[in-house]
Amino acid sequence: MKLTPGKLAGLRNVSNERGVIAAAAMDQRGSLQKSLSKEKGGEVNDAMMEEFKTLVAEVLTPHASAILLDPEWGLPAAKRRAKNAGLLLAYEKTGYDKTGPGRLGDLLDHWSARRLKEAGADCVKILLYYTPFDPKDVNDKKHAWVERIGDECRANDIPYFLEFVGYEEGADEKGLEYAKKKPQIVTESMREFSKDRYGVDVLKVEVPVNMKFVEGTKSYGGQKAYTKKEAIDLFHKAAGVTTKPFIYLSAGVSNAEFSETLELAGESGVKFNGVLCGRATWKEGIPIYAKQGAGAFRKWLETEGVKNIQNVNGKLKAATSWHSIYGVEPVLAGA
Numbered sequence: 372m373k374l375t376p377g378k379l380a381g382l383r384n385v386s387n388e389r390g391v392i393a394a395a396a397m398d399q400r401g402s403l404q405k406s407l408s409k410e411k412g413g414e415v416n417d418a419m420m421e422e423f424k425t426l427v428a429e430v431l432t433p434h435a436s437a438i439l440l441d442p443e444w445g446l447p448a449a450k451r452r453a454k455n456a457g458l459l460l461a462y463e464k465t466g467y468d469k470t471g472p473g474r475l476g477d478l479l480d481h482w483s484a485r486r487l488k489e490a491g492a493d494c495v496k497i498l499l500y501y502t503p504f505d506p507k508d509v510n511d512k513k514h515a516w517v518e519r520i521g522d523e524c525r526a527n528d529i530p531y532f533l534e535f536v537g538y539e540e541g542a543d544e545k546g547l548e549y550a551k552k553k554p555q556i557v558t559e560s561m562r563e564f565s566k567d568r569y570g571v572d573v574l575k576v577e578v579p580v581n582m583k584f585v586e587g588t589k590s591y592g593g594q595k596a597y598t599k600k601e602a603i604d605l606f607h608k609a610a611g612v613t614t615k616p617f618i619y620l621s622a623g624v625s626n627a628e629f630s631e632t633l634e635l636a637g638e639s640g641v642k643f644n645g646v647l648c649g650r651a652t653w654k655e656g657i658p659i660y661a662k663q664g665a666g667a668f669r670k671w672l673e674t675e676g677v678k679n680i681q682n683v684n685g686k687l688k689a690a691t692s693w694h695s696i697y698g699v700e701p702v703l704a705g706a
Contacts, residue, residue: 521570
């Protein structure tokens with residue numbers, strides 16, 4: 372598979388010199404606003420959202436290959452990122468349509484792939500709620516949506532990152548029963564969106580297991596969905612269905628749990644190409660910002676936040692470069 376010049380340049384800009392994506396994520400919107408206002412006990416305005424994101428970008432991007440932001444509150448933060456860090460911009464609205472089935476997403480009204488590129492994006496990111504178990508009609512709509520954005524990114528020669536998050540209506544997605552279904556949901560989603568028709572350049576995926584149910588791990592909570600050996604097999608099974616580069620998302624788990632997840636991925640030997648890690652690095656700073664303000668949050672980020680991101684970076688020794696997947700010479704990639 373060969374990349375066009377714009378897509379190649381964009382991917383290089385968000386990767387480190389090894390061709391691994393070590394990116395921070397700060398595109399949370401609705402969920403962040405909710406968490407901040409809950410801790411603050413009052414309304415969180417636009418200025419506060421921008422300030423929170425800017426602080427994260429300033430302090431953490433010197434330790435990241437890129438940062439993922441949203442064009443609604445994240446553009447001031449994008450300007451304050453470190454010179455070494457590329458920029459991914461989210462193209463979807465926060466949340467999903469609750470009026471009908473299927474958790475359908477929607478695009479931001481005032482944005483397009485062209486406009487995101489003009490705003491400085493190296494890559495465009497889309498979030499999709501997806502399960503292969505949904506009715507055909509629902510998934511058909513989603514497939515068309517993903518194709519449409521793929522065509523738009525092709526036309527603007529900008530890399531397309533597709534993030535899909537599994538779910539099951541009415542189920543406890545943090546519970547044991549869902550944990551048993553998760554491997555199949557992740558694997559089949561990876562298989563589907565690796566098809567060329569979608570034009571996706573990098574898959575941003577959940578790990579195929581819930582670590583709290585992997586017997587023999589530090590994260591294990593006492594209920595077993597899989598043994599450690601089964602978990603390793605499931606990592607392989609998911610990785611085996613795609614021909615595209617893929618990176619793991621932290622999905623809101625703690626830094627310790629995400630670090631252990633990456634250790635297990637490393638132990639399994641799967642060829643993942645990096646991470647886009649958000650809440651596992653800065654989530655614990657939310658109450659500090661809400662109750663003590665920007666100065667205290669900056670101090671927390673400079674100590675705990677940096678420690679968190681370095682923790683994740685340390686686990687990326689096990690990640691492999693996307694260069695070989697796209698037939699890029701590593702020498703050229705650094706040129």
